[in-house]
Amino acid sequence: MTVVPRLVLSAPSSGHGKNALAIGLLAAFADRGLDVAGFKIGPDQVDAAYLGLAAGRPGRNLDPRLVGTERLAPLLLHGAAGAGLAVVQGSMGLYDSLTGRCETESSAAVATALRSPVVLVVDVAAMGQSVAALVHGFRAYDEQLWIGGVILNRVASSRHEALLREALDDIGVPVYGALRRQDLPAVLPSRRHGVVPVLTGAGEATRAVRRLGEAVAATVDLERLLGLARSAPALGVPPWSPQPAGADGGAASPSGAPRPVVAVAGGPGGTFSHVETVELLRAAGAEVVTVNPLTDESLPAGTGALVVGGGLPESYVEQLSANRRLCIAVAELARTGRPVVAEGAGLLWLAREVDGLPMCGVLDAIGSLRDGMVVGYREATAQSDSVIAARGEVVVGHKEHRGVLAPRGGPRPAWSWPGGAPEGFVWRGVHASQLVSHWAAYPHIAARLVAAAAAGPDAVAGAPAAVPVTPAPVAGGPTSVAGGPAVAVGPAAVPGGSAAGPDSSVPGGPNGAGSGREPVADVPAAGPTGGPLS
Incomplete structure (x- = not known):
């Protein structure tokens, strides 16, 4: 039985600030010397990369559709080995999924599979006592789900915060932190850059993560939050392993040949x-x-x-x-x-x-x-x-x-x-x-x-040596490089094929994530603040 302190950070919908908050939490705990691990629910490698940058170890994706629900807990145990806290950032709203399979692929479903408490991030900029009704509704919607508390975002004033805390206290929901409107600035590099700022160690990315960590440390009760994470029960599964069954490390080929x-x-x-x-x-x-x-x-x-x-x-x-x-x-x-x-x-x-x-x-x-x-x-x-x-x-x-x-x-x-x-x-x-x-x-x-x-x-499997090799011309003339040989850019893998014509991934087919044809969904290339989408 393996115990990893863990939290799933989710929200009523996208746009409540859970991405910046998850990054800030990991950075704040790491700055205090705690070994932490970050995970992203769903296929988003950009969010996972920034979670990894904040944690100081690689961020990973937990996607029930891509890996299967049965692998979620083993992958978390593997990625969080030795960590004192795992923070799992949800996607979209708590009960939403890209495919509509909320019972198996939503953040709530992943939290259930991980036996993890959920902390709900709520943007309360235009909300008063209604925050209690909202949170109560999310808690009552699935009584099997463990909603351990909330973090309030975009609080307007001390008086506003007191009102919100009193409303949530009436329904017995702990508040682990309250951030003012300016506390989570849009400091992350534009999403158009993808994971590149993280992979290249760009100063902009490092400074952004540090800034979010400082904001969270100043506004969130980290000790109480860590106590909630430590209350998560043991997961009765072994960690995932990349080693083949029965293997002892894969250091070299059986014949002693060098590793490819x-x-x-x-x-x-x-x-x-x-x-x-x-x-x-x-x-x-x-x-x-x-x-x-x-x-x-x-x-x-x-x-x-x-x-x-x-x-x-x-x-x-x-x-x-x-x-x-x-x-x-x-x-x-x-x-x-x-x-x-x-x-x-x-x-x-x-x-x-x-x-x-x-x-x-x-x-x-x-x-x-x-x-x-x-x-x-x-x-x-x-x-x-x-x-x-x-x-x-x-x-x-x-x-x-x-x-x-x-x-x-x-x-x-x-x-x-x-x-x-x-x-x-x-x-x-x-x-x-x-x-x-x-x-x-x-x-x-x-x-x-x-x-x-x-x-x-x-x-190579399925690779007949007789495939024709046709130089592929490119715009601008010969593909030689100064100081190097005049080498063709590469073989044409479709000899005699046409590079013109329609592509079925453009508008015209049925629109929807489950469609076999390629829908062009109305998804922006960047979030409204220029940072990673949540």
Whole structure:
């Protein structure tokens, strides 16, 4: 039985300030010397990254749709090993879910699975005694849920605070803190930057986290809140482990061969993939080395495979395009048949061009960024044998992107789902798609990838050596680099294919997260304050 003090921080809806408050709580406790861990409910890697920056250890996602409810508690125990407090930030409102499956996928459902007390963050700027009715309603809606108290945000004055506290005292709900209107300023870097400020150690991100920690420390009763977290019962499950069953560490291959080098896109502060992806790769026997696609001009020495995770922001296409040396190196890696796995915006990076900017040219497709946001989960079936899946395998993934490719998929597409045209590209060792999965639910992906990297280019699954290799021209003429050889940007993965034509991820299909076609949801690219959305 493992006991981890823990809290789920939620709110009646988005916009109450729980994201800034969760970051501030972690920073405040860490500043007091407590070892803390941060988690984000749902697929949002940006929020998770800032929670990790505040905690001083990687932030992680707990998404019941992506990993399954049964893995939530084990993943929390794994990510919070040795911590004196785990703070789990909810998504949307307490009883909401993106898919409408509130009984299994809402923040309330996750809190129940984690046997965790919930602290409700309430924006009371336009509220008086009604706060008691609101909180009472949330508490009574599900009597199985443990609402341990509230934190009040945007309190107007001392008199306003006294009124609110008295109303909540009447219904027996503790108040753990009250923040004034100006206490949680919009100091986080714009969401358009994604996880980049965290991965690069940007001073703006560090200062913002420190500022939020100072605000919370001055307004929240940390000791009482920690006491509530310590009252959470033990979780009767073992921690999740990246190690295969019966393995003792995966330090090297059984034959004693050197560990294959797998380059994972990221920066000094982490990668664009979920933290568990790197842990699984190492457990499978890989030497994992980080490569920054924005600044590094070459792949790490001896790279046998490349993984570009779904956290790479689409807004950085200009910087990706400008790094021509690395584009050429990635194209050469793909041309030789080495495994290259790209999720999310990584698919755009492998394209011929995006909005007229040359990319790696591995895929004979043209991308563009549009105003509408495609958001939703997909239950996808693998359409081709590849380095990460066998044809017919089913995974659940998440899509959140503005970029679209034409064509949407290659002759050997990566995935399909009901109601939508096949999507993504499989070519030699390349598997590229805008679908982002959580590898903790599919640990065999890492094992399969590392095995392909160790076996070499001739052994990649489903990669016939006779695939035509056609240089992919890019705007601006030859793809030579000053001081380097005149190398083509990359092979065209769709020989003879057209880069023109409609893409089914643009408006026209049914609109909704559960739709098989690609809805363009009315989701803003940034929160109203410019910080991460809650």
